[in-house]
Amino acid sequence: MALVAVGGGGGSSSRSVTAVLEESVADVGALVENWRVDEDGGDEPFSIFLDGGREEAGRFLYAAVELHGAMTLVASDVEDVQRRGKCLVRAQEVLEGAMRRLELELELLLAAVRSNAVDGAIVSGHDVDDAGVVGYIRMVAEAMMAAGYGMECVSTFKSLRRAEFAGAVRGLLGYAPSQHARFHKLTWDDVDGKVKSWHTAAGYAFNVAFTGERILCHSVFAADAAVADKVFEGIASDHAADLLAVAEAAVARARRAPERLFHVLDVHATLAEILPAIVSALGDKSEATARATAALRNAGEAARGILVNFEEAIQKAPSKTATTGGAVHPLTSYVMNYLVLLADYDDTLALLYQQGRGTLMITSGSGSNASPDSPSSSSNLIGRLLSVLMRKLDAMAGRYRSLALRSLFMANNTHYVGKKVSGSNKLEGIVGDDWTEAQTAETRRHVDAFVHAAWRDVLVVGGDGADAAVREAVATQRTWVAADDEMADALKNFRKDNE
Structure with a gap:
């Protein structure tokens, strides 16, 4: 249908604008009635676009926009005030019915456009290509805005997309982050259990889902980029805050316990990975970017603090607790197992070193020749910790009265260190x-x-006295320990070579 143009002068026209409005009301009312939803909740509602076809949907949208235009003309008409008022009331009722139908249409179309939580692809449950469904949503949004129902359109769109987005994140996390808004009050075990799935969820959300959501918003509200940005912010901001809260809590609860370092390094690595995507999707001035940047900085500070605390713990380990029989000391095995794990975080350590401007090297007198300006932070750090460990072992060896046992202790422990490295x-x-x-x-x-x-x-006694000397040596060494078979063989072979 089309409005008949109003003629000039004195408000006269070939047909009155009220008559045109009445015709428009009748047309739209018939379309609304034709697509009325079963209010008894029986059958699932049909979509005008997906079930009625593009031509039928186009008629509905065009008629609704034309109705709004006719109402605007009638409202400005100074003639036939009584008839105009009754017609406008009826027109408003019909227009509201049409807009309610379009709100439902948004729901049906958006239900056909799902963010797949596995690969972020847009998929549709109908025999319509993805771009086509998004195009339909854009047509509905433009019609609602043209009819003066832009706020209702935006509200419906945001509500539905927020729920869809929340479901995808919840599916990846295994819990809803909004349920734990006060993460800082959780115990470490609670936070630790929840942060494990966070790495995958945060990577998907910020690298894939947020970017896809921004594209969807700008596709639907293509006519006004400012509106699209505002809609996207309304969908994404709370979810971004919830996801970042998990990382913030993990860092805050880590304290300086050495065993928690690797969780903090994992969080730091994930934050470093997703920060560019947060900036790209939400903007460098956004709250999410500020929080992610602060969380990354705090994770770096926490990791450096744990490492400093770990070094101090090695230095302060009691020197008098040397092992029986010169065996490998528990401190040696603990530190070396720790360093093996730490080496896997070489790239993260390099970033930490750069971020902290060399603050990993904060104590003095190590004997290590690494400098704060050296390019490899991990070699500086690990070389330093190895040096601290070896000095501590020297101090522990000094507790043995026997020179032989002292040397065996150092042989066992240095051998163990070298074996762990190799x-x-x-x-x-x-x-x-x-x-x-x-x-x-x-x-x-x-x-x-x-x-x-x-x-x-x-070796000195020789002759008949050698047997007694051997028995004495064997008795003395009965409780002495070789680190492993390799060390035992080395000791035997060395002795034979020197007999």
């Missing part, structure tokens, strides 16, 4: 060949010292 390609690559060769030479030196100290009397 058993990790990552760790071996970080410390370098020079360190590995020097460590091997150090172990040989301690083996040499042990054999000479332990069997010195046997």
Whole structure:
């Protein structure tokens, strides 16, 4: 249908604008009635676009917009006031019915456009291509805005998309982050359990879903980029805040416990990965960007604090707790297992080092020649921790009265350190060949010292007295320990070579 143009002068016309409005009301009313929803909640409602066809949908949209236009003309007409008033009341009722139908249409169309939580693809449950469904949504939005129902359109769209987005995030997390808005009050175990799934969810949300949601908003509200941005912000901002709250809580609850370092490093790595996507999707001035930047900084500070605390814990370990029989000390195995895990975070450590401007190297007197300006933070850090460990082992060895047992302790522990390094390609690559060769030479030196100290009397006595010296040496060494079969063989072979 089309409005008949109003003629000029004095408000006269070939047909009165009220008559045109009445005709428009009748047409739209018939269309609304034809697509009336079963209010008894029986059958699922049909979509005008997806079930009625594009031509039928076009008629409905055009008629609704024309009705609004006719109402605007009638409202400005100074003639036939009584008839005009009754017609406008009826027209408003019909227009509201049409808009309610279009709100339902938004719901039906958006239900056919789902954000797939696996790969972020837009998928449709109807035999219509994805771009076609989005195009239909845009047509509905433009019609509602042209008819003066822009606020209702935006509200419906945001409400539905927020719910859809929340469902996708909840499916990935295994819980709704909004249920734990006060994450800072959770225990570490609670936070730790929830942050494990957060890495995948945050990566998907910020790298895929938010970008896709922004594209959808700008496709639907293509006529006004400012409106599209506002709609997207309304959909994404709370979800972004909820997701970032999980990371903030994980960092805040980590404190300085060494065993929590790797959780903090994981959070730091994920935040560093998603920050560019947050800036791209939500803007560099957005609250989400500010919070993500602060969370990344706090994660770096927390990680550096834990590492400093870990170094101090090695330094402060009691030196008098040397092991029985010169065995590998628990501190040695703990530190080396820790460093093997830490080596896997080489890239994150490099970023931490850059972020902290060298603050990982904050104590002095290490004997390590790494400087704060060196390019490799992990080699600086791990080399330093190895140096601190070796000094502590030297101090522990000094508690043994027997020179032989002291040397055995150092041989066992330096051998264990070197074996852990050579058993990790990552760790071996970080410390370098020079360190590995020097460590091997150090172990040989301690083996040499042990054999000479332990069997010195046997080698000196010789003859018949040698048997007694051997028995005495064996009795003395009965409780002494070799780190492993390899070390035991090395000790035996070294002794044989020197007999």
